Amino acid sequence: MLTNLALASTPSSATLGPVNGATVNWAGSGIAGVTTDETTCVDGTDCDTFTINLSGSPSNYKGLVLNISIGWGLSTNDFDVYVHKGDITGPVVASSTNGIPDISEFVSIDPTVTGTGMYTVHIVDSTVAPGDPYHGTALITTPPTDTAAKGKAPTYANYTSPPGMGDSSGEPSIGSNWNSGRIMTQAVFDTMQVTFDTSTSPATAHWALKDATIADVVTFDPILFTDPSTGRTFVSELLGPTSLSAFTDNDGETYTNSQGAGIASGVDHQTIGGGPFRLCTADQLLATPVPCAQLAARGPLTQYPHAVYYASQDVGDAEMALSQDGGLTYEAAHPMYTLVDCAGIHGHIKVSSSGIVYVPNKNCGGVQGLVVSMDNGVTFSIQHVTGSKSSESDPSVGIGAKGRIYFGYVNGDGHPRIAVSDDQGRSWHTDQDVGVPFNLHNAAFPEVVAGDNDRASFFFLGTPQAGAATGADTGIPFNGVWHAYVATTYDGGKSWFTVDATPNDAVQLGAICMNGTSCPSKPRNLLDFNDVTVDKTGRVFAAYTDGCISAACIAKGNDPAASHTQNDNDGATKAVILRQQTGKGLFRSQDSGGGLQP
Numbered sequence: 164m165l166t167n168l169a170l171a172s173t174p175s176s177a178t179l180g181p182v183n184g185a186t187v188n189w190a191g192s193g194i195a196g197v198t199t200d201e202t203t204c205v206d207g208t209d210c211d212t213f214t215i216n217l218s219g220s221p222s223n224y225k226g227l228v229l230n231i232s233i234g235w236g237l238s239t240n241d242f243d244v245y246v247h248k249g250d251i252t253g254p255v256v257a258s259s260t261n262g263i264p265d266i267s268e269f270v271s272i273d274p275t276v277t278g279t280g281m282y283t284v285h286i287v288d289s290t291v292a293p294g295d296p297y298h299g300t301a302l303i304t305t306p307p308t309d310t311a312a313k314g315k316a317p318t319y320a321n322y323t324s325p326p327g328m329g330d331s332s333g334e335p336s337i338g339s340n341w342n343s344g345r346i347m348t349q350a351v352f353d354t355m356q357v358t359f360d361t362s363t364s365p366a367t368a369h370w371a372l373k374d375a376t377i378a379d380v381v382t383f384d385p386i387l388f389t390d391p392s393t394g395r396t397f398v399s400e401l402l403g404p405t406s407l408s409a410f411t412d413n414d415g416e417t418y419t420n421s422q423g424a425g426i427a428s429g430v431d432h433q434t435i436g437g438g439p440f441r442l443c444t445a446d447q448l449l450a451t452p453v454p455c456a457q458l459a460a461r462g463p464l465t466q467y468p469h470a471v472y473y474a475s476q477d478v479g480d481a482e483m484a485l486s487q488d489g490g491l492t493y494e495a496a497h498p499m500y501t502l503v504d505c506a507g508i509h510g511h512i513k514v515s516s517s518g519i520v521y522v523p524n525k526n527c528g529g530v531q532g533l534v535v536s537m538d539n540g541v542t543f544s545i546q547h548v549t550g551s552k553s554s555e556s557d558p559s560v561g562i563g564a565k566g567r568i569y570f571g572y573v574n575g576d577g578h579p580r581i582a583v584s585d586d587q588g589r590s591w592h593t594d595q596d597v598g599v600p601f602n603l604h605n606a607a608f609p610e611v612v613a614g615d616n617d618r619a620s621f622f623f624l625g626t627p628q629a630g631a632a633t634g635a636d637t638g639i640p641f642n643g644v645w646h647a648y649v650a651t652t653y654d655g656g657k658s659w660f661t662v663d664a665t666p667n668d669a670v671q672l673g674a675i676c677m678n679g680t681s682c683p684s685k686p687r688n689l690l691d692f693n694d695v696t697v698d699k700t701g702r703v704f705a706a707y708t709d710g711c712i713s714a715a716c717i718a719k720g721n722d723p724a725a726s727h728t729q730n731d732n733d734g735a736t737k738a739v740i741l742r743q744q745t746g747k748g749l750f751r752s753q754d755s756g757g758g759l760q761p
Contacts, residue, residue: 172189172190172191172192172211172212172213172286172299173189173190173192174189175189175212175213175214176213176214176215176216177189177213177214177215177216177301178215178216178217178218179215179216179217179218179229179301179303180217180218180219180223180303181217181218181219181223181224181227181274181303182303183227183303183304183305184302184303184304185302185303186300186301186302186303187215187300187301188298188299188300189213189298189299189300190296190297190298190299191211191233191242191286191296191297191298191299192211192296193293193296194207194208194209194210194211194288194291195209195288195291195292195293195294196208196209196210196288196291196446197209197288197289197290197291197444198210198287198288198289198444199444199516199517199565199566200243200260200287200515200516200517200565200566201243201245201255201285201287201566201585201586202517202519202537202566202587203444203447203517204287204288204446205444205446205447205449205450206251208446208450209287209288209291209446210285210286210287210288211285211286212251212283212284212285212286213283213284213286213299213301214281214282214283214284215229215231215281215282215283215284215301216280216281216282217229217274217279217280217282218279219279220279221274221275221276221278221279222275223279224273224274224275224279224303225275226305226306227274227303227304227305227306228271228272228273228274228303228304228305228306229271229272229273229274229282229301229302229303230269230270230271230272230301230302230303230304231244231246231257231269231270231271231272231284231299231300231301231302232267232268232269232270232299232300232302233267233268233286233297233298233299233300234266234267234297234298235266235267235295235296235297235298236266236295237266237292237295238263238264238265238266239263239264239290239292240263240266240290240291240292240295241262241263241265241288241289241290241291242268242286242287242288242289242291242297243258243259243260243268243286243287243289243565244257244258244259244260244268244269244270244284244285244286244287245257245258245284245285245287245585245586246258246270246272246282246283246284246285247282247283247285247586248277248278248280248281248282249280249281249282249283250281250283251283251285253283254586254589254590255584255585255586255589255590256272256277256282256590256592257270257271257272257585257592258270258567258585258655259655260289260563260565260567260616260617260655261615261616261617262289262564262565262615262616262751263290271306273306284299284301286299289565312652312653312654312658312659312660313658314653314747315745315746316651316660316661316662316746317620317649317651317660317662317703317743317744317745317746317747317759318662318743318744318745318746319649319662319664319703319741319742319743319744320365320366320741320742320744321664321665321668321739321740321741321742322357322368322739322740322741322742323709323712323737323738323739324355324370324737324738324739324740325370328353328355328370328372328738329348329350329353329355329370329737329738330736330737330738331350331351331352331353331736332350332351332353332708332736332737332738333350333351333688333689333690333691333708333736334350334351334384334689334690334691334692334693334708335348335349335350335693335694335706335707335708335738336348336349336350336385336386336387336388336694336706337387337694337695337696337704337705337706337740338387338388338389338390338391338396338696339389339391339696339697339698339699339704340389340391340394340396340414341391341392341394341698341699342393342394343394343413343414344358344359344698344699345357345358345414346358346359346696346698346704346740347373347387347389347396347414347415348387348694348706348738348740349385349386349387349398350385350706350708350736350738351385351736352374352385353372353374353738354372354373354374354375354385354387354398354415355370355371355372355373355738356370356371356372356373356414356415357369357370357371357740358371359742365744366742368740368742371415373411373414373415373416374415375398375409375411375415375418375420376409376418376420384400384401384432384433385398385399385400386398386399386400386433386434386435386511387399388434388435388436388437388511388512389696390437390438390469390471391696391697391698391699392469393412393467393468393469394412394414395410395411395412395467395489395490396410396411396414396415397409397410397435397437397471397490398410398411398418399423399424399433399435399473401433402423405423405424405426406423406424406426406433406473406475407420407423408420408421408422408423408424408435408473408490409421410489410490410491419491421486421490421491421492422491422492422493423493424473424475424484424493424496425473425482425483425484425485425486425493425494425495425496426473426474426475426477426482426484426496432475432476432508432509432557432691433473433474433475434473434474434475434509434510434511434512434522435471435472435473435490435512436471436472436474436511436512436513436514436520437469437470437471437472437490437512437514438469438470438513438514438515438516438518439468439469439470439514439515439516439517439518440458440461440462440463440468440469440470440518440539441458441461441470441517441518441519441520441537441538441539442455442458442459442462442518443455443458443459457538458538458539461485461487461538461539461540461541462487462539463487463488464487464488465487465488465489465491467488467489467490469489470485470486470487470514470518470539470540471485471486471489471490471493472484472485472486472512472514472520472540473486473493473496474499474509474512474522476507476508476509477507478507479501479502479507480498480499480500480501480502480507481498481499481500481505481507481509481522481534482496482497482498482499483496483497483499483512483520483522483536483540483543484496484497484540485539485540497540497541497542497543498543499522499534499536499543500524500527500534500543500545504527504528504532504545505524505526505527505528505532505534505545506524506525506526506527506553508524508525508557509522509523509524509525509534509557510522510523510524510525510557510558510559510560510692511523511557511559511692511694513560513561513562514562515562515566516562516564516565516566517566518539519535519536519537519566519587520535520536520539520540521533521534521535521560521562521568521588522534523557523558523559523560523570523572524557524558525553525554525555525556525557525558525572525573526553526554527545527547527553528547529552529553530547530548530549530551530552530553531547531548531551531552531553531554531558531570531572531574532545532546532547532548533545533546533547533548533560533568533570533584533588534546535587535588537587546584546587546588546589548570548572548582548588548591548594549582549590549591549594550591550594551572551574551575551580551582551594552574552575552576553575554572554573554574554575554577555573555633555677555678556572556573556606556607556608556609556633556677556692557609557691557692558570558571558572558573558609559571559572559609559610559611559695560611561611561612561613561619561620561621562613563613563614563615563616563617563618563619564613564614564615564616565616566585566587566616567583567584567585567613567616567617567655567656568583568584568585568587568588569581569582569583569611569613569619569621569652569656570582570583570584570588570591570611571609571610571611571621571623572609573606573607573609573623574596577604577605577606577629577632577633578596578598578603578604578605578606579596579597579598579603579606579609579621579623579625579648579650580594580595580596580597581594581595581597581609581611581619581621581650581656581659582594582595582656583655583656592656593655593656593657595656595659597621597648597650597659597661598625598648598661599661600661601625601627601648601661601663602627603625603626603627603648604626604627604628604629604630604632605625605626605628605629605630605632605633605643606623606624606625606626607623607624607625607632607633607645607675607677607689608623608624608689608691608692608693608707609621609622609623610622610623610692610693610694610695610705611695612695612696612697612703612749613697613749614697614701614748614749614750615749615750615751616655617652617653617654617655618651618652618653618701618747618748618749618750618751619651619652619656619749620649620650620651620695620697620703620749621649621650621651621659622647622648622649622693622695622703622705622707622741623647623648623650623693624645624646624647624648624670624671624675624689624693624707625645625646625648626643626644626645626646627643627644628641628642628643628644628727630642630643631674632674632675633674633675633676633677634674634676634677634678635674635676635678635681635682635683635686636673636674636676636683636685636686636729637683640673640674640728640729640730641673641674641686641728641729642673642726642727642728643672643673643674643727644669644672644720644727645669645670645671645672645675646663646664646665646666646669646670647663647664647665647670647705647707647741648661648662648663648664649661649662649664649703649705649741650662651703651746653747664705664741667717667721668711668717668720669711669716669717669719669720669721669727670689670707670708670709670710670711671688671689671710671711671732672710672711672716672719672720672727672728672729672731672732673685673686673727673728673729673730673731673732674686674729675689677691684734685729685730685732685734686729686732688708688710688732688734688735688736689708689710689736690708693705693706693707693708694706697748697749699750700748700750700753700759701747701748701749701750701753701759702742702743702748702759703741703742703743703748703749704740704741704742704743705740705741706738706739706740706741707739707741708736708737708738708739709735709736709737709738709739710732710733710734710735710736710737711732711733711735712733712735712737713733713735716731716732716733719731743759744759745759746759747759
């Protein structure tokens with residue numbers, strides 16, 4: 164809850180110029196408190212500020228950076244740092260939110276990029292007990308020369324569904340139940356429960372069909388969502404003007420049928436998501452009782468603790484409906500946007516730990532967009548990803564534990580990119596092309612999941628072949644080999660490990676058509692998206708459709724001199740789960756032992 168006024172540190176401000184070694188120190192106000200992220204702190208109660216004024220012009224800082232660090236004494240405490248350009252309501256240009264057991268936070272800012280003038284350093288008590296104030300330092304210095312990712316890249320194994328199961332698996336969904344440890348996945352006709360036996364290395368997978376009764380009805384556009392902390396899995400399928408839906412609390416052993424949706428005519432690309440309700444902290448309730456009461460009125464109505472959201476395009480516009488009873492019933496939907504704002508079709512709902520709802524969109528005024536609700540799905544704002552261009556693939560967001568957004572997308576030039584925001588999409592930074600290590604010229608189906616605030620994985624399909632890779636492919640056939648890639652960051656998006664997760668087994672040959680029902684059948688087999696999730700240990704899982712499964716197709720994919728067009732592809736739709744084998748996961752607390760195994 165940000166305002167223009169905030170409790171200040173001692174001293175409250177300082178001016179620094181473009182001189183290598185210029186330094187200022189300050190002491191925190193000594194406040195204590197507990198917050199979820201920056202949006203849930205109350206200035207003067209559980210967060211304070213320090214103001215830095217950079218003199219001179221941006222060009223004076225060529226070859227220099229502004230480094231800001233804070234430190235404290237107890238590893239059981241956790242402060243976070245957000246740096247705003249201008250006052251505290253300005254865009255966040257840098258942040259550090261590492262978490263326990265660290266006793267410091269650090270950010271580095273390039274004034275030639277973000278400008279000179281006023282910066283507000285916002286120090287937020289994530290989990291801070293009294294008696295351990297922080298101490299801060301701001302330093303003008305030279306930047307490091309090596310920005311490559313450090314350490315070992317993760318590795319992955321592929322698990323194909325058994326014969327007769329997952330044979331028609333276009334646009335799969337995947338979820339992880341943190342209570343049972345099982346994986347749930349769905350595509351077209353099959354809902355599957357997958358249990359990994361880790362008594363052997365590599366682990367073995369046991370697949371079981373766990374269809375709800377709604378799967379017996381011929382429908383369209385199946386979607387699955389698992390709330391990891393509650394373990395409830397939702398399955399949904401379009402039927403006529405609305406949707407059929409059911410949920411399970413035991414990984415598909417039994418289901419409860421629900422209302423289905425809160426939209427009378429959600430015609431395509433429905434999505435279900437969920438997470439904590441947006442509710443005020445005790446400090447916020449004291450500071451702003453009226454809006455907090457309005458939020459509370461949209462809180463849980465049953466013992467099920469989390470919000471559930473259903474969204475879909477409605478011909479051109481798009482709407483969202485909230486369920487306050489765990490997905491059993493939904494309210495009447497609220498409009499998210501119109502065609503004036505964004506294209507009708509959108510990506511999948513994600514909810515932050517503080518209850519902020521996000522829906523990504525591939526085209527909002529010609530750029531990638533993010534639809535945001537701060538009030539449990541009543542009103543929505545549209546944020547634009549600076550520097551991006553619209554494309555044909557739905558983008559995806561992963562949300563870190565403290566609210567950092569990782570926005571993965573296919574840019575207008577076909578390249579896979581990912582941008583980071585620390586202020587709910589109002590500003591963006593470290594937007595990178597993660598396909599560079601493999602010279603990828605085209606990508607499809609971006610999917611992102613995050614764990615700790617500084618860790619995220621970006622799953623996508625990619626090919627080094629340039630050209631019209633995602634069209635109808637009715638002219639000169641596109642000659643490309645597609646593999647599955649995963650890019651992972653452990654430093655908040657500053658650097659990424661990109662890994663070819665299917666190096667010897669192509670996912671698709673030729674084009675991947677994304678023109679919907681106007682596509683020819685051959686390049687349309689993969690449909691519109693894949694999915695990715697993380698288990699409670701931080702291990703990443705992805706679901707994708709394999710279109711190249713025969714020995715002949717795989718051999719052609721491994722032969723650079725062979726033809727790689729749609730006529731060489733199998734056009735298959737086989738379900739595959741990608742499972743992280745080694746390397747760090749997305750939760751630092753699980754790093755001991757040298758990485759995930761077996």
